[in-house]
Amino acid sequence: MNALRVEDLNVHYGTIHAVQGVSFSVNEGEIVSIVGSNGAGKSTIMWTLAGVVASSGGIVEILGSPLPSKPNEVVARGLALVPERRRLFSALTVEENLIMGAYLRKNDQKVKDEMQRCFQLFPILRERLKQRSGTLSGGEQQMLAISRALMGNPKILLLDEPTLGLAPLIVETVMETILRIRKEGMTVLLVEQNATRALEISDRGYILEAGRFLKSGPGPELARDPEIQKAYLGG
Amino acid sequence: MFLQTLITGLSIGGIYALMAVGYSLVFSVLNFSNFAHGAVIMLGAYVGLALATKLSLGFGLVLAGSIAGAGIIAVLNERLAYSSLRRRKAPSLYLMISAMGCAVFLENLVYATIGSRFYAFPEFFGRQVVTLGGSSISLLDVGAFLFALAAILGLHLFINRTRTGIAIRAGVSDMTMCSLMGVDLDRLIAIVFLLAGGFAGVAGVFLGVKYLVYPTMGWVTNKAYIAAVIGGLGSLPGALVGGLLLGIVETFVSTYVSSVLRDVFSFSMLIAFLIWRPNGLLGRDSEEKV
Numbered sequence: 001m002n003a004l005r006v007e008d009l010n011v012h013y014g015t016i017h018a019v020q021g022v023s024f025s026v027n028e029g030e031i032v033s034i035v036g037s038n039g040a041g042k043s044t045i046m047w048t049l050a051g052v053v054a055s056s057g058g059i060v061e062i063l064g065s066p067l068p069s070k071p072n073e074v075v076a077r078g079l080a081l082v083p084e085r086r087r088l089f090s091a092l093t094v095e096e097n098l099i100m101g102a103y104l105r106k107n108d109q110k111v112k113d114e115m116q117r118c119f120q121l122f123p124i125l126r127e128r129l130k131q132r133s134g135t136l137s138g139g140e141q142q143m144l145a146i147s148r149a150l151m152g153n154p155k156i157l158l159l160d161e162p163t164l165g166l167a168p169l170i171v172e173t174v175m176e177t178i179l180r181i182r183k184e185g186m187t188v189l190l191v192e193q194n195a196t197r198a199l200e201i202s203d204r205g206y207i208l209e210a211g212r213f214l215k216s217g218p219g220p221e222l223a224r225d226p227e228i229q230k231a232y233l234g235g
Numbered sequence: 236m237f238l239q240t241l242i243t244g245l246s247i248g249g250i251y252a253l254m255a256v257g258y259s260l261v262f263s264v265l266n267f268s269n270f271a272h273g274a275v276i277m278l279g280a281y282v283g284l285a286l287a288t289k290l291s292l293g294f295g296l297v298l299a300g301s302i303a304g305a306g307i308i309a310v311l312n313e314r315l316a317y318s319s320l321r322r323r324k325a326p327s328l329y330l331m332i333s334a335m336g337c338a339v340f341l342e343n344l345v346y347a348t349i350g351s352r353f354y355a356f357p358e359f360f361g362r363q364v365v366t367l368g369g370s371s372i373s374l375l376d377v378g379a380f381l382f383a384l385a386a387i388l389g390l391h392l393f394i395n396r397t398r399t400g401i402a403i404r405a406g407v408s409d410m411t412m413c414s415l416m417g418v419d420l421d422r423l424i425a426i427v428f429l430l431a432g433g434f435a436g437v438a439g440v441f442l443g444v445k446y447l448v449y450p451t452m453g454w455v456t457n458k459a460y461i462a463a464v465i466g467g468l469g470s471l472p473g474a475l476v477g478g479l480l481l482g483i484v485e486t487f488v489s490t491y492v493s494s495v496l497r498d499v500f501s502f503s504m505l506i507a508f509l510i511w512r513p514n515g516l517l518g519r520d521s522e523e524k525v
Contacts, residue, residue, distance in 0.1 A: 050415060052411055052414070070414070071411070071414040075416065076417055080415075081415055083415075087411075087412045088412075089405045089409060089413075091404065092408060096401050096404070097405075099401055100401060100402065100413070100416045100418075101416060103416045103417045103418055104416075104417035148416075152416070
């Protein structure tokens, strides 16, 4: 079954036609990447899927039913977004950020178990638990942002530029984490500007340019495509 | 004399703090000064007055009724006057103008229906005083101060310890992300207004019992605004400290300098803070609040 199905999606910001008739799907358990340059509309697609930005046309289905119109209802359907630049609750502690991630889960024991799972993925968070999240390093903040999204036990995880501004070693940690949670059954939609690594770990990839898809195909194949390498992968 | 002045200052300061807390809560979540807060305080006082005079209820029930009444009025106020602006992501100036409109409307509604008469609450406590160190201290003043302190402490615990409280602080930090955690923002904001309104109800009853009930009594929230700025807009401990400080300063100026100069002093303090310390005593230096 399609975890996500998007058909002829259009999004306008005032007079700007940011997403122009995009169609794609993500199957359950897949990692799919959307790659493209700055301003191509990648983040807009993500915010639309999360219910924050309203589309101006097209169909979006999540796990077989139409996308609800409010973000909190989309979350309740099992979709979580880790937005660009993380957007942590910087005045809150690490622990409070994680608690917020599990806001819809009423079973305290499940929340505690989920927190333990996050500590297994990112042991450093356990040490930082009582620290204000705004004081974490960039890499730690990204780990917390991913953990916060996982706390809600989503079925679909949307990651917008999860490696932006991170040191190479941390980038590798993040990529390995994505593979690991997919192995546990997660469906992942990944947006990246610097795309070689993203395409390599993806089952399928889409190339977005000025609001439209130029090309799609298996991730590793796209990563090796000379034309794409020249245009998007810096080499 | 000194002790008596101090206690009076603390009790007025406690009422300022109760009002400032409501201001600060709404400000920190929606980022605008809710000028209708004074009108909600006034209506809360009228609710309390009606319960006390028409139904002859005791002080506890009057207070509870006023908290509930003002809380509901504050939620309705948000639903009718702010929510549509909020959903359209209107600039906070629009919300502020809408709030001023509400204040004028509600005041005139009271003029048109209840009238401009000044009303007094029945004497709940008589004029009970205790004599301490040669000065007589009103029990009402001590009670008002202690109740304000307890209520604000309770709110502080709620904001910091409960799931809903954490969600309110998360919303202060980033509204959009808060909704992406599954929080229904309309519901969360309704809770914030219910809390702010509840505190307005307490302030309204205390003001009414200490002074009188009349349509423009809500303008005393100017002082709550000053208190909130002194303490740091958006900070709950700041609202408490700012309120108490302002109450004490005002009472001492009235007693030892001149009661005519009292408000000159208060507003000078506001201006001084806005120029030299716009984040207040306890406000954070960054843009983060609560």
